[in-house]
Each structure stands twice: as structure tokens, then as C-alpha cells.
Amino acid sequence: MATKITGGVKVSVETYYQPQFSDPRLNYYVFAYHITIENNSEHTVQLKRRHWIIIDADGQHREVEGEGVVGEQPILMAGQVFKYVSGCNLSCDIGKMYGSYEMQKLSDNKKFKVRIPEFLMITNGKCN
Numbered sequence: 001m002a003t004k005i006t007g008g009v010k011v012s013v014e015t016y017y018q019p020q021f022s023d024p025r026l027n028y029y030v031f032a033y034h035i036t037i038e039n040n041s042e043h044t045v046q047l048k049r050r051h052w053i054i055i056d057a058d059g060q061h062r063e064v065e066g067e068g069v070v071g072e073q074p075i076l077m078a079g080q081v082f083k084y085v086s087g088c089n090l091s092c093d094i095g096k097m098y099g100s101y102e103m104q105k106l107s108d109n110k111k112f113k114v115r116i117p118e119f120l121m122i123t124n125g126k127c128n
Helices: none
Strands: 002-006 009-017 029-039 045-056 061-067 081-090 094-105 111-122
Touching (some): 009 111, 029 094, 029 111, 045 081, 081 094
Antiparallel strands (some): 045 094
């Protein structure tokens, strides 16, 4: 599990290869990632936007930006946790992702960036 804390907000990521949705013959590999966001700060915050950088081992580089996550812009009071599952596809059996969330403190509407830790996506059996 990869974890990073920024401004009192902890982001943890676990990844899972999805062989049932993948087709290695077509260089198509699907991965799920489970994200846990813990608000360990004293402020109520809202996740407003996401920015992902996705890099395949073959050098392909993509960026994804947008509002919220999985159709939500969750509000987390101090001590609250938000979890979600999403996924991505790669053109090879190894890759990585990292990025950031734009958060907003509801007390003063100040925005701040929370780092998403870099995490690897590797097919089962690739690394022993």
C-alpha cells in the first residue's frame, strides 16, 4: 500500500490487476485501485478536483483531470474517511500512477493540494 500525508489529509492506495477484463494479446491490461482518504486535520474539507498522471512501462504518458472522484465531491469533517474504487487500463503489464486532489477548507474556502502517492500497477506473477 502506498501512503502520503499532505496538510493533515492522508491518501492510501492499493492496486489490483483485473485479468478478467484484460487481454494481453491485445496489449490491454486493466487495474483497479482502492483509495482511502482520511481527514486527520482539524478542518472540514471538500475534495473538489483530481489530477492523475498515468505512465506505462513502454513510455506512454497520460493525464486525467476533472471534478471530484467517481462522480462525487465528498466533504470530510475532521476524523472522517472516504473510500472509493476506480481503475485504468495500460498498454503493457507494468505502469504507475500518481497525482493530486484539489481540496478546499470549508471554514475559509481556501484551496490546497493533497498529493496522491505514486503507486505501481503490475500484473500477477510479473514480480516475485
